[in-house]
Structures are given as C-alpha cells and as structure tokens.
Amino acid sequence: MGRIFYAALLGWHLAIIALHHVGSAVVVLRDTATVSQPAAERILHVLDRFRNAYVVRHYAHYTGTAIGSGYFAPQVGSHFHVSVSILDVNGRVQRTATELRWATRTGQLRYTSFRQLFRGFVVREDAHPDGHAYEKEVAKAIGVNLAHPLLDSLSEHVVTHVRAYRPPTLAEARLGKPGALREVYRDTACFLKIIQNDHESLLFRADP
C-alpha cells in the first residue's frame, strides 16, 4: 500500500514539474518560430487548463515547481538601466543619478531580475494595445525613488531614462567596438514646491 501511495505521489510530483517545463518550452518554441503560432497557442491553452487548476496551482507554488528552465534560453537578453536627470526651471541638468545603491550582491541580482520587465520596451510600442502602461508606471516609480534624495528648491523636472545595454557581439568586439546603450523609454515628471508653516516639501505631479 505504501509503495502504491509513493508511486502515485512521485508520479504527480514529476508530472507537475514536467508540466511547467513543457509550458516554458512551448513558449520558447513559439517565440523562436520553431512551432507555428496557432499550434503553440493551442498547446499552451491546453497546458494552462491544467496549470491553472486550483490544486495544481497551489501545489506548484508551495513546492517551488511552478517554473521552467528557460533562464538564458533561447538567448541572453539585454541589461536594463534606470537613471534620472534632475533639471532646473531653465531645463539645465542639475544632477544625475544612475542606479539604486544596493549594499549586497544578492540585492543587486534581485533588482536585475526585476528590471527584466523593461524588455517589453524593446518591442514596438504599437504591438501592445496597453502601451506598456505597467512598465511605464514602474519606471516612473523607480525614477522618483532615485531622484527624491537629490531634489531641492531649484529642481523643477525629473527625467527618467530606461536604457538597454547590449554587449558587443563577438564580431564587434573583434573590431574593438563597444556595446550599445540605447534609450528605450523616457519619462518627464514635474513636481510642486509646497510651502506650509515655513516648511518646504516637494510633491510629484503628473507629466507636464
């Protein structure tokens, strides 16, 4: 009886692991055009029915099996930077901040993992009906975080840049060419200087 129970449990566990790996494989097959888009979508639709089942979803989450092995596959992506420029009322750059300061390497790795969501900016804007609203909101939030300690009463605008860094290819490196840093998104926010009880505070407002 124990063996039958074990066999059933092991079969279930491995099936959940395989289900999520197959799912990520089909996404890669679709993205690399190895499998036609409609065929891949049909397969994903079937897989999602299983993956989204209540029991499967919870089991996969609490056992760490809700993930595929697609890291660095089928290709290695770009590295995204978020930086801010603080401009005065005349549009002159007062200060710049290039990155959040992380005390530990793991913190930096988690932040790097998070910034991968900006790869959506590399895709053409009109390909997405939402216009990457979420990514824009995130870029703005990080920009505000970066800028806040640097703001003073002379500051007027905060420009947030999201840039994608692509290292040189082997051929480019042979020719001594550096990697390419390309701006993929820019956002400008202005803020109000509020003076209350002789205390000046800064309040961000919407795009100018």
Added chain:
Amino acid sequence: MKAFFFERIHNPSWLPTLRIGTGIILLFAYGSQFADMPMLYGTHPFIRPELLTVVDEVPMVLHHHAGMPAVWYVLLCIALCLGVWTRVVAIMLLLHHTLLYTALPQLSYGFDYFCVNALLYCAAFPVSRYHSLDRRLFALAPSRWATPSLRALQLHLCIVYFFAGTLKALGATWHNGEAIWRAYQLPVFTGVGYVDLGWSSAYPLFWAALGWGVIVLENAYPALMWSGRIRPHWLFATLALHAGIAVTMGLYAFSAMMILLNLCAFHLPYQALSKPGIRGTSKPAPRPAAG
C-alpha cells in the same frame, strides 16, 4: 522497475548532507542579502508594493518587517542543520520562502525555487534519520524510504537539466557562442574570478565550443547519469559548470545549491557503504550499487 525504485541499496549519507547543506546555504544566502532586505521587502522598498505582482494563490505576502525576524530565521536554519524537529522546521522555512520570495516572482530568481524544492525534500524525505538530533532524541531507525526518495530527487534533476539544455539548443546564439559570450559580458554578472576575456573574441570557435558544451552537457544529463562508468565524469563536468558560473558570474548561492543537489543525487549515494561514519543503512551491501 520495482528494484530500481525500492530495493537497491545506496549510501544514505546524501540525506543528512541535503539537510545540512540546505541549512548552510540558506544561512549564507540570507546573510548575503540581509542589508538590502528593508529595501527589497521591508518598510522602505525601492518600489511601491502595489506595483509588484503577487502570485494570486498566495494568501499573504510575508513582509520582512512584519513577519519573521532575522533571529528566528537563523535559528530555523541552525535547527535544520542539527536535525531538530526536522520536518516541522523544514515546513516553516518552506512557508517563509514561498510567502516572501517566490510570492513576488519579479524579485525572485532560480535560486529561490531550488531552495523551496530542497526544503520540500527536507520535509518529505527521511533526512532526520541520519546524523541528527531527532535520531538521538526519538531513537529513529534508518528508513526504507531512502532509495525511493533518492529517485525523486534524481528524476527531478534530470527533468530540469533536459529542458534547460533543450531550450538553449533552440537558440541560434547558443550554437555560435554569442549567448555565452554575451552572458559573460553583462556588467551585473561578475564574480570574484571574473577576468576580462575581450581578447578571446578573436577565437569565436572557443565560444561556440563552450555553447555547444553546455547544450550537450545539460541535454545528455538524464541519459548519462545512470551509467556507472560515465556518471563520475559527467557529474564532474556539471559541477565544474556550476563552479564556473559561481566564480565568473557571481551567482554564488544558486551555484552552491545546484552543486549540493547534484552531489546528493549522483555522487554520495554511489559511495561505498562500508565507509566509517556512515550509519543507518537498512542492510549492509558488499559493494556500491551500480546504476
């Protein structure tokens, strides 16, 4: 099949190694990010929490400041290493990891998921039956579930490596070496042993060979790890890959976890049973089990 899953005798030293190694790696990983915890998960996060997508099946997200204090987490890791109330401790750590790290997938990376896997196995496998305080306190006998547990871990790793290799094989940049070159050049991935290999761009075949090497190593893993003759060599190559990733790319915790899982799955179980200090086998075996 029945013999494969239930009857073959393997050295059980992999079980306490999995438990102790997991506890040590969790401690190391926690310490290595402790200073950034408030900025990642705490009261002053770098981004408003409402902008983070929370996995919807999670009932709550454990925030660093509100949930488990650092001392409590460290004590749980030490308890896991010592093997005190092992299953309970492993389940508590597993919940901590799923509610804090994997609940926010945007801030997590592969290491977090392998941690949860390892903790699941510490909770489910008879890891407390060997070299643990539980064994002394509760007079636990060696378990007959050591071999079935080993098969679960081995098959899990086979699936992971097979798909990792297959997905890389689908990318043209892995064939010509551009992918591995590019990964090496990304500024965030620089470990203590990182050396500037810019000069090697003149030798693209070197990078292509590395790319194909990784594809073949990972794809053939599930087939070749069962062969008694090839296993040590393939395992050595796999460990070298992960050690290389740690030293050159700085993914220390991830590499340490992968090395631990590989050693537990395909090295320690095949060591001779007669070694001193290995207690708790259900039956003595004249020689290491092959295959």
